[in-house]
Amino acid sequence: MSLKNTATRYGSVARALHWSMALLIITLIAMGFWMGTLSEISEIIYYVNLHKSLGIIALFLGILRIVWRFVSPPPPLPADQPAHEKLAAHTAHLALYLMFIVQPAVGIVHSWATGYPIVFFNISPLPALMAPDKGLAEILGATHFYVGWALVFVIAAHAAAALKHHFIDKDDVLLRMLPHRAPQNGRDE
Amino acid sequence: METSSMKMTLRLLASVLFIILAIAFIGRSHAQAAPLWTLTDDSSVGFTAEQSGAPVPGKFEEFSSEIKFHPDQLDSSSIRVVIQTGSVNTEDNSRDGTIRSGSFFDSDSHPEATFEASSFEKTGDDQFVAKGTLNLRGTSNPLELPFTASVENGVLKASGSTTLERLDYGVGIGEWASTAVVSNTVEINFDIIGNQ
Numbered sequence: 001m002s003l004k005n006t007a008t009r010y011g012s013v014a015r016a017l018h019w020s021m022a023l024l025i026i027t028l029i030a031m032g033f034w035m036g037t038l039s040e041i042s043e044i045i046y047y048v049n050l051h052k053s054l055g056i057i058a059l060f061l062g063i064l065r066i067v068w069r070f071v072s073p074p075p076p077l078p079a080d081q082p083a084h085e086k087l088a089a090h091t092a093h094l095a096l097y098l099m100f101i102v103q104p105a106v107g108i109v110h111s112w113a114t115g116y117p118i119v120f121f122n123i124s125p126l127p128a129l130m131a132p133d134k135g136l137a138e139i140l141g142a143t144h145f146y147v148g149w150a151l152v153f154v155i156a157a158h159a160a161a162a163l164k165h166h167f168i169d170k171d172d173v174l175l176r177m178l179p180h181r182a183p184q185n186g187r188d189e
Numbered sequence: 190m191e192t193s194s195m196k197m198t199l200r201l202l203a204s205v206l207f208i209i210l211a212i213a214f215i216g217r218s219h220a221q222a223a224p225l226w227t228l229t230d231d232s233s234v235g236f237t238a239e240q241s242g243a244p245v246p247g248k249f250e251e252f253s254s255e256i257k258f259h260p261d262q263l264d265s266s267s268i269r270v271v272i273q274t275g276s277v278n279t280e281d282n283s284r285d286g287t288i289r290s291g292s293f294f295d296s297d298s299h300p301e302a303t304f305e306a307s308s309f310e311k312t313g314d315d316q317f318v319a320k321g322t323l324n325l326r327g328t329s330n331p332l333e334l335p336f337t338a339s340v341e342n343g344v345l346k347a348s349g350s351t352t353l354e355r356l357d358y359g360v361g362i363g364e365w366a367s368t369a370v371v372s373n374t375v376e377i378n379f380d381i382i383g384n385q
Contacts, residue, residue, distance in 0.1 A: 125242045
């Protein structure tokens, strides 16, 4: 078991970051759409603040993940994979990394623009760096909504591609991100 | 005989008239001592509440005022500010809607909040306290409003703030009677510029 990525599989840090963020981001997206159905403002305040708190953690993990990617680059895609598939995979990954930062950042500035504080798990309010602004809040709210939908599509494509690798191409692209995989031919460290 | 008695009567009438006019004039000059100010559009009346310990500022887009004030004429100074509670603006429609609703201001039943004061105390250079009454959501309570004010070149500049407990005015019904999310203490503030 290696902390760092090897030439053939992801290390435990990358896997922990991948799956914790997957769980967190899917929860955040589902919560985001569900919150739109709430009408009681006290409920909205409670759940939106929970969403913000989880989003702050997602941002933190996203930054950590980008740093880790430079510290420990991921194993390469299978050499026999067509160039257009590799391009699609890299584009999707780049889009995901971009949204890991953009989506929480838009959410944070949106919070400032609406004047609803971010109270991290109801412990203490984070400082607001600008005064409330209704016009800006509308733009950022819409942006957060559409980036949320973009995340849905890219995550769906990412998951579909991983399943295609596993069931159709029958390579180890999905397996190398899964935990508890027995070392193959001693290639694992 | 007839003419001199008429002259006396006229002289008497003229004197009485002069005295009446003189008293009226002196009285008038006193009444005018604290001038009436017309506020510019830059003037603002607002508040800062706290949600979960973080400040949430707001202002009132519509209010009218009758401000008679001069730092040297506190005895004849008086202020009356009428705020349209429905004009609350915290830069968020759903929050503004909640504040206007029966949960907070109940603007349909109580469209106006009024602050009136005719008692002023000088507390320092350009520093004053207005001792008045705030009527909010149909409830009146005494309110002391400290402020700074100065008149220069015929322009009044005044600003001040104080705090009140919203529940003293019944602002916060049902779940909002709890102060867990929205603080009981709310700062109210104003910043005005007036021309004569």
